[in-house]
Amino acid sequence: MTKPIREPWTPDIDVDGELAGRLIAQQFPELAAPSLEPKGKGWDNAAFLVNDAFVFRFPRRAVAAELIETEARILPLIASKLPLSIPTPTLIGKPAADYPWPFTGYVVLAGTVLSAVRAPERAYREVASALGTFLRVLHRLDLGPLTRAGLQGDKIGRLDRERMMPKLRERLEYLQSVGVVSEAGSIANFAVGIAPEKRHAEPTAVVHGDLYARHILVNDEYEPIGIIDWGDVHFGDPAVDLSIAYSLIPPRERPVFFDAYGRIDDRTMESARYRALYHSAMVAHYGHRIGDSDLVYVGITGLRNASS
Secondary structure (H helix, E strand, C coil), X not given: CCCCCCCCCCCCCCCXXXXXXXXXXXXXXXXXXXXXXXXXXXXXXXXXXXXXXXXXXXXXXXXXXXXXXXXXXHHHHHHHHCCCECCCCCEEECCECCECXXXXXXXXXXXXXXXXXXXXXXXXXXXXXXXXXXXXXXXXXXXXXXXXXXXXXXXXXXXXXHHHHHHHHHHHHHHHHCCCCCCHHHHHXXXXXXCCCCCCCCCCEEECCCCCHHHEEEXXXXXXXXXXXXXXXXXXXXXXXHCHHXXXXXXXXXXXXXXXXXXXXXXXXXXXXXXXXXXXXXXXXXXXXXXXXXXXXXXXXXXXXXXX
C-alpha cells in the first residue's frame, strides 16, 4: 500500500486577487485600482499579472518569505551579466496588517513557459545550446559580491542521498499506483546506483536551484529567452542546475548542451542525473495531485530522459 505523502505546497495563506490587489493599491499608489490576472500558484508563491505590465509574487508559506527577500537582493546584481532575461524586482512590498510577509513586483518578461507548449523535437537543439550557455555564465559568476549581499548556501540538501531517496521512492510508488509510471522499482534502483555518496565539501557556483520547463520562457520559435522563479537561488553544487541536461534535453542533444556549457566530471554528471530523476518524480507527483497535466507531462518526460 502506498504511504501517504504530506503535501508541502499547502499554503499558510491562500493569496487571492482581492488580497493581492488591496496590498498593491495600498503600497504602490501609482498602481491604484490595479487590474489583476492570476498567473499561477506554486509551492511557495502566488503570481499575478498587474496592469499587463508587472508580475507580482506573494509568498503563500512562511518559509518562502526569506526566498522572496533573497531574490530582491540578488537578482538585480546578476541580471545584466546573464545571456537570458531574468526578473529584476523593483517594487518591494512590505508586510501589512493583513499579510505578514514581503512581496515583490517586476516588469513582466516576454515569452511563454516551456511547460505550457509541446515543442517539436527539432527545437531541443537550440534549447540545449541556449541553456548550456546560460548555465556556463551563471555558474562562473563571482560569488564574493553575492554572498556579501546575503546569498546563502544549500540549506535543504538538494543532493542529500539519505534525505532524498525515501522521497523519490515514495513518489515513484505513488505514480505507479495511479498508472502514470510502470517501472518505479527499476527507476529507483537506477537512482540508487548514481546517487552521490556525499556532497562537495565546498559550494562552487551560483545555482538557480529549481530549473525546469515551468521556469524557462521561450518565444514562438521555442527558443529560450528568459529564466524565472529564482526563489531557490543559492551558492552550491552546479549539478543541481545541470540536471536540466538529463530531464529536459533528449539524450541525442546532450552533446550540444555540454558543448555550450563545457566538460563536467563523472561525479557531477551522476549527481546531475540523480537530481533529474528526483526532481522529475517530484514534478510529476505534484502535477498529478493538483490536476495539472502539463506538469505530469514534464515530470514523466524527465524521468524517461534521465533514465536513457
